[in-house]
Amino acid sequence: MELISTTRRLIEKVSALRYDQKTVGLVPTMGYLHEGHRSLLLRSVAENDITIMTLFVNPTQFGANEDLSTYPRDLERDLELARHAGVDIVFAPDNDQMYPDGSATWVEVDSPITTVLCGASRPGHFRGVTTIVTKLFGLVMPRRAYFGEKDFQQLAIIRRMTADLFLPIEIIGCPIVRESDGLAMSSRNSYLNPIQRRKGLYLSRAIAHAQELVRQGERNAHALRTALVDILPDDPEMRIDYIECVDTLTLQPLETLTCSCRLILAVYVDTTRLIDNAPLTIPTTETKE
Numbered sequence: 001m002e003l004i005s006t007t008r009r010l011i012e013k014v015s016a017l018r019y020d021q022k023t024v025g026l027v028p029t030m031g032y033l034h035e036g037h038r039s040l041l042l043r044s045v046a047e048n049d050i051t052i053m054t055l056f057v058n059p060t061q062f063g064a065n066e067d068l069s070t071y072p073r074d075l076e077r078d079l080e081l082a083r084h085a086g087v088d089i090v091f092a093p094d095n096d097q098m099y100p101d102g103s104a105t106w107v108e109v110d111s112p113i114t115t116v117l118c119g120a121s122r123p124g125h126f127r128g129v130t131t132i133v134t135k136l137f138g139l140v141m142p143r144r145a146y147f148g149e150k151d152f153q154q155l156a157i158i159r160r161m162t163a164d165l166f167l168p169i170e171i172i173g174c175p176i177v178r179e180s181d182g183l184a185m186s187s188r189n190s191y192l193n194p195i196q197r198r199k200g201l202y203l204s205r206a207i208a209h210a211q212e213l214v215r216q217g218e219r220n221a222h223a224l225r226t227a228l229v230d231i232l233p234d235d236p237e238m239r240i241d242y243i244e245c246v247d248t249l250t251l252q253p254l255e256t257l258t259c260s261c262r263l264i265l266a267v268y269v270d271t272t273r274l275i276d277n278a279p280l281t282i283p284t285t286e287t288k289e
């Protein structure tokens with residue numbers, strides 16, 4: 001496995017791979033890797049000749065009051081995990097490599113899918129994401145790129161951007177990997193002390209509760225949401241950012257659940273913001289009038 005830190009070396013390496021007609025899979029990450037990241041790496045290794053993982057805590061996707069300076073980092077551990085997963089190249093640039101002096105181009109998906117949910121709570125976040133992902137796509141020009149459904153809105157926005165820019169890259173969405181008790185894995189879980197970590201189980205429990213209510217026949221999104229707010233523990237440390245039932249493709253909130261519906265939520269435990277999502281399965285026969 002080769003560790004590359006400059007765009008210049010990466011471009012050299014990628015041109016040699018292209019000359020050799022190797023298929024390249026790209027897995028962008030911000031590091032502090034866990035099993036969720038590993039699932040993306042393993043899929044890329046299985047489907048491509050070469051897997052390139054990027055490791056970059058992208059400053060432009062963090063808001064002024066967010067956790068850029070405290071974001072967890074452990075390069076040695078990440079390299080070990082990547083090596084074991086079969087990664088061929090790790091690209092770990094610093095800020096000056098990705099945003100050299102004079103860089104002035106932003107990529108922004110101008111659509112309601114970017115303004116709802118996390119887009120509403122974190123202004124500018126998705127502009128940072130789409131800009132860095134476009135830069136990485138430009139450098140690596142992969143055949144396939146792998147993203148987790150954990151960041152469901154991000155995945156939808158990257159699909160939109162890739163289609164709009166006619167980029168010849170297949171975007172592969174990978175299922176959420178969870179801890180055995182249901183907590184969706186996240187680098188940010190490391191911020192939680194043991195008590196807060198237990199509180200974080202609210203998200204996966206809310207999903208399970210919603211799925212049960214839907215199974216029992218609930219179809220009203222407002223009623224569903226109210227039921228989920230009702231089971232939020234009465235705890236000053238916990239605060240709902242959003243809970244929505246959205247259309248899987250447009251991410252717009254629904255009033256009545258359809259057969260293509262996703263529950264998506266963001267909840268603060270103290271200052272740590274946790275996100276999760278899952279499909280709400282409704283029989284297709286119900287919505288075919």
Ligand code: AMP
Nearest residue numbers: 029030031036147148150151176177185
């Ligand atoms: P991050 O390092 O948080 O930017 O995540 C890098 C990639 O890993 C993104 O595509 C995430 O959606 C994905 N990812 C993060 N957590 C998980 C998880 N629990 N399951 C599956 N994919 C994940």
